């Protein structure tokens with residue numbers, strides 16, 4: 001940007017801005033090659049039912065380790081992937097890899113397992129996303145009902161009409177749609193009814209102080225009762241303690257996910273987790 005306005009504008013970059021800018025470019029260039037260099041990895045975080053303590057499935061989370069830069073947090077590289085458009089090829093890789101893993105688990109007889117995949121706003125708006133997903137489902141002979149797509153409120157509310165159309169298409173095929181980080185965005189509650197959603201993921205910021213903060217408890221309780229009357233499932237994110245789990249059970253939450261049960265696991269540990277938590 002500074003270049004466009006001539007060299008004189010360069011002095012408007014503070015050392016901090018320069019540093020940020022350099023890291024940004026460094027990461028973006030490295031991210032561009034991350035897929036082909038096999039630096040990306042998927043981890044799987046268990047999602048458990050509070051009704052019967054059974055494993056429902058896993059949320060798929062992306063990890064990036066670069067030999068020079070070390071391990072970079074998704075909180076840093078996902079926004080960068082989104083702004084550069086790299087999230088599209090990376091997201092395709094995630095979909096393909098996650099469905100391959102799910103098919104492998106099903107082949108071992110674990111056919112009740114579902115996977116939840118995060119979609120960034122840009123990915124969600126891709127016109128051929130549904131076709132890509134259907135192709136992968138067919139290739140691995142997976143029912144669409146085994147796949148849940150997580151989108152955020154802002155992805156939905158950017159263009160509600162377009163989002164409604166996309167969500168209907170996915171749910172007509174049998175895929176489930178979950179609203180991620182629910183409560184942190186600004187979704188119009190009216191849309192929740194109109195969209196063919198299946199699940200609300202209660203954001204971890206409301207769970208953290210659930211036992212001590214009456215406001216958080218009131219919010220979580222309100223989300224759960226609203227979801228029930230709209231026939232949506234609820235899952236709480238970031239559940240770390242037994243006390244939080246018990247409180248969520250008492251409030252009528254359906255499912256939970258968090259360090260209390262398990263951190264995100266690599267494929268080997270996730271497979272072991274399935275073996276010890278199913279049937």
Ligand code: C2E
Pocket residue numbers: 045060061062073074075078094118119120150180181204237238239240257258259260264
């Ligand atoms: P998210 O989808 O809301 O994922 C939940 C985050 O909370 C994950 O962070 C997870 O590791 C963390 N978490 C889970 N349980 C606990 C807990 O008990 N306590 C605490 N403190 N944290 C917990 P992570 O893996 O760093 O991912 C951050 C965000 O990056 C995700 O938030 C998601 O928005 C994005 N992301 C990750 N993988 C992908 C991906 O494949 N595609 C896209 N588009 N976004 C992704």
Ligand code: MG
Pocket residue numbers: 059118150180
């Ligand atoms: Mg998520």
Ligand code: MG
Pocket residue numbers: 180181201203204237
């Ligand atoms: Mg979340």
Ligand code: MG
Pocket residue numbers: 181
């Ligand atoms: Mg989040």
